[in-house]
Amino acid sequence: MKKIVKDKLPSLWEQLSSQATLFLPVEQDGVVNFAPWEEGDSVNLEALNTVVPPKNVVFPQTETYMRFKVENDKLHIEPFEQNGPYVLFGARPCDVAGITLLDKVFLQEPEDGLYSRRRREGTVISVACNEPDAACFCTSFELEPGMAPGADIMVWDMGDYLLWKAQSEKGEKLTGSVENLLQEAAEEEQKAAMELKERVTAKEAAAAQEMGWDPSGVKETLKDMFDSDIWEQFFRRCLGCGICTYICPTCHCFDIQDYSKDQEGGRFRCWDSCMFADFTLMGSGENPRPTRKERVRQRFMHKLCYYPSNFGLYACVGCGRCVRKCPVNLDIAQVIKEVGGVKSGSE
Amino acid sequence: MKQLAEIMKDIAAQSLSRGEVDLVIGWQKGPLWWQSYPAFIEGNEGNGETGSLTWDSFCVPNLSRYLLEELPERKKVALFVKGCDALGFNQILQDKRAEREKVVLYGIPCTGLVDPDKVESAGLGRGLLEVKRDGDELVFVYDSGEQKAQARDFLYDKCLTCRYPNPVVYDQMLGEAAPVQPEERFESVQELEKMDADERFAYWARQFSRCIRCFACRNACPACSCRECIFDIPEPRWLGKANELSETQFYQIIRAYHVAGRCVDCGECTRVCPVNIPLQELNRKFIKDINELYGEYDAGVDPEQEAPLVTYKTDDPAAFTES
Amino acid sequence: MAQNNLLLPQVAVVEEISTETSDIKTFKVASQGGGSPLEFLPGQCAMLSLPPVGEAIFSITSSPTEKDYLEFSIKKTGSVTNFLHEIEEGYQLGVRGPYGNGFPLEMLKGKDLLFIGGGIGLAPLRSLINYCLANRGDYGQVDIVYGARTPDDLVQRAEIFDNWPRASNTNVYLTVDVEWEGWDGHVGFVPQYMEEIGFAPENRIAVTCGPPIMIKFVLEGLERMGFKPEQVITTLELKMKCGVGKCGRCNLGDRYVCKDGPVFTYAELLNLPPEY
Incomplete structure (x- = not known):
């Protein structure tokens, strides 16, 4: 393992951004989000979660993929892609896990070329969490706040320095390119980091347990709960906004739209939300999910029942963003708790 | 309480x-x-x-x-x-x-409500179990004991300027009337008015560039009561779905104009915004302008009162197209 | 360059447009160099692109045995279909696909087939009917019950009136919802007519497509006639965008209609949430 002293981080940003687009958690008006780093940006590595997860790096909110031109009756189409290597620095372990859940959707057959190219071109550096938030419950999904197996490089914040461990070929390569800024880590430093990691995991797991945020069994219970009254108690307070879906590291629904000036333009895909009224509205005017009740049910069933049925894992990483940001506290942790309660109640 | x-x-x-x-x-x-x-x-x-x-x-x-x-x-x-x-x-x-x-x-x-972000920023969130109100003070309850602080330091900005508690x-x-002691609500609007047009444009462009187009500001708003919002109609789609600044500006400007004269200044738009866009500031600019142009008017105080922007008078001295 | 960008259409040409009814037209689409732009199975769909208006998904109504073109019967319902109804022959559009599972051809082999269609719902059935008639030896008796609101709303008139009734061991039963001047055929709703004629379920598969309300009554009628849910096949229509099971719009339980459907047996549907 290596380490980098924090004084050298500005040099690291400069060096990384000279070889690739460097995404870092950047603070603006009190909001921390991942953005391509520019000289003078206020980098915030302490903020636990960015408002928007770094899914927008691998799956941009808006992504033009085609240009077109209509001339008389002739149609010209050409692919449009913004290529280029990038480094994502500072993704938390839950967010890295979120990306691996997106992988399952986009990389399964037929493979999504736009997504897989972005995944290939990127190197992901994850920063371990030393102090999880009250809303964090990644341990409920067998994740560790101090470890991201899906990251190319894992970094632990040890105060004056970051402990640095390459975990993949891409990670090794990037490590080699900034070797001038790194030092070898002493054995006791590595040991301290691993001890910290274990402590943090145990602490968060205990807190999540106490809150009743235990999803085990929920996917089975939910199979018989499509018609349950439980959705009645959830949906009424839902505002029908898209906060939960857009800040969720695993939500991946998208729309496809054209834009044009005269007869020339482009086609893009963009995030969409199953919470929106027009998401399933058909041209005929029919809507199979006409009210917030069906939409709220769909969102939680998808995360906790349908996705697991297809991929064996819950589509939630316990990042706690919806717990923090839903304006009416209709979050997945509460749903897990309530649904879990139904199971034990019926036994 | x-x-x-x-x-x-x-x-x-x-x-x-x-x-x-x-x-x-x-x-x-x-x-x-x-x-x-x-x-x-x-x-x-x-x-x-x-x-x-x-x-x-x-x-x-x-x-x-x-x-x-x-x-x-x-x-x-x-x-x-x-x-x-x-x-x-x-x-x-x-x-x-x-x-x-x-x-x-x-x-x-209502004696004002607590902004969780202010509690977190003060470092009081860790291990916090409960926050109780005790007169002018807040009591923060932890496993290890209690801590008291002035409530006013933790209230939502919108509550500090509230004129109708x-x-x-x-x-x-239910209960005794709460004291009414609002701070000046147009202070930040006055700051904005001091900027020239380019500075103001840059300010709002920066704010709106963070918008993720979740529509929470609209969906939380008591003045956004249209049966079907123009932005939800798929055909024709008036608002492009690309998250681009021009589209966001279009959305946010239409939204603000549509609630102008009807915004009750409850500040829910600002509270629910996940990316801290100061929407209440924009709405207050409209309120301030309406007050100056048509006389003091507080939307929501008296539903029988004629609303300035939706009242038609045949003897209106200004032409419709006059700028 | 694009690497396996699934969403990128190829340019194709509208070779022929025929007017079926006041709001349905059939479009014959071929590659720029001629020939069908896609290889597909009956029941599969394709996405048609009309920049700058957008894209929409349609079932392919021609049979895969027809190698020179794809056909789509399209009703005016929204911006893309409205635009399609305005274009003229020779217009270029984008095509991508094929999408979906298609009809279970192996399961149909050797069986008597009962097709029940309503209005524009004949479109996907027609692909299969013509496929079966082109491979006549593989299938038993073919019965087609098809109806529309009025005689003017019936589509593919040459086939329903002439070609199909003339095919061997094939019956066509037509009906319209309301009395109509000049119509001396059957009057009544499709589901009732189907039951009036009566079809034995033995060694028979029923395939139905039409408006949701028709499908609902057809399914009930088939059950009364003794058809098991495994013997009944239908196609679903949900809003779709990507066609490849990723954009999430047509998610139905753990299935994606664009990829795992649109063809389902009634038995499969009974295990899915009723959100269609």
């Missing part, structure tokens, strides 16, 4: 069991200290759920807006209203989206 919560529970149980209303909308406590969310209690005696009603420093969601969805399905609805909820209710009434006789209002005098409309008032 504990007392008030008890009164709320009793009154809700009473009006449900007597069949006076078939739905009570109030607030309920969630599992975490900052979670107090809208509660919907129905049926005879509320199925025993009236006991879950709460009143604490986090009952911030404006409940008036829920009438838009709930009222058509119900005979009569009881609503607990803070000052800002009552203003929202009156606006919905004025916009002809609710009938007064179908609603029972229980007024709650006591409901302007109610059928029954």
